[in-house]
Amino acid sequence: MGLAVHHLDCATMCPVGARWLNESRRMVAHCLLVEAPSAGLVLVETGLGLDDVSDAPRRLGRAFTTIVRPGTDRARTAVEQVRSLGFDPADVRHIIVTHLDLDHAGGLGDFPDATVHVHGDELAASRRPLLRERSRYRANQWAHGPNWATFGSGGEEWYGFPAVRDLVGLPPQILAIPLPGHSRGHSAVAVESDRGWLLHCGDAYFHESTVDSSRAPAGPMLRLFENAVALDRARVRDNHRRLAELHARAGGEIGIFSAHDPAEFERLCA
Numbered sequence: 001m002g003l004a005v006h007h008l009d010c011a012t013m014c015p016v017g018a019r020w021l022n023e024s025r026r027m028v029a030h031c032l033l034v035e036a037p038s039a040g041l042v043l044v045e046t047g048l049g050l051d052d053v054s055d056a057p058r059r060l061g062r063a064f065t066t067i068v069r070p071g072t073d074r075a076r077t078a079v080e081q082v083r084s085l086g087f088d089p090a091d092v093r094h095i096i097v098t099h100l101d102l103d104h105a106g107g108l109g110d111f112p113d114a115t116v117h118v119h120g121d122e123l124a125a126s127r128r129p130l131l132r133e134r135s136r137y138r139a140n141q142w143a144h145g146p147n148w149a150t151f152g153s154g155g156e157e158w159y160g161f162p163a164v165r166d167l168v169g170l171p172p173q174i175l176a177i178p179l180p181g182h183s184r185g186h187s188a189v190a191v192e193s194d195r196g197w198l199l200h201c202g203d204a205y206f207h208e209s210t211v212d213s214s215r216a217p218a219g220p221m222l223r224l225f226e227n228a229v230a231l232d233r234a235r236v237r238d239n240h241r242r243l244a245e246l247h248a249r250a251g252g253e254i255g256i257f258s259a260h261d262p263a264e265f266e267r268l269c270a
């Protein structure tokens, strides 16, 4: 049976040159709050957290703050949105993140007792980043010492993708689908909701036109940005191809979306 899912936008980012980004001239941080009767509340992605919005330059660094220009509204954070939905943040027992970039891991500290599921390669990268990985991770976002639960490469097939279904403590309706490329252990997350399958692709792509050729193309700035932040561009391109093929084959039955596209967010909230 499908799970009840709430779509949350947990950060507003208006980067320099946003007019060349997309039609909305901003980026969201698309997160999911999943009601899983057997596991409590499950957060997929965390966006930016309370400490990030209250002191962005210190938490996120001056370069990110100056270029990406994150918003400072506390009501945007996942923890405040969980409260506004009438839930107790302490009931968020599990968090699964697509990767640990600073705009995805910011809210971890607002749920200090949750188990945090992440690909083992991503956790390893965050602990011992290569020189070119150093600017993407901020150790202060996990200084509280999360209860990490790592997963590895997929063993089960999900719509042609190798998936991991046996995530510790999570129901079988929540799967991780390793898609490295954007970062070392980047993974998508599939959730069987009460309205059908959802596939949160994280930063595997940045604009809806990448997977759905019927949409207007992205602005030139977004392509530059996507290339600049990709660890392995060849794998990113291959992920684009596989996800576009999935969209063509099963887009009618799977809600496929990425972390930062406002158009996808608004469509899935409708």
Ligand SMILES: [Zn+2]
Pocket (backbone or CB within 6 Å): 101, 103, 104, 203, 259, 260
């Ligand atoms: Zn991101």
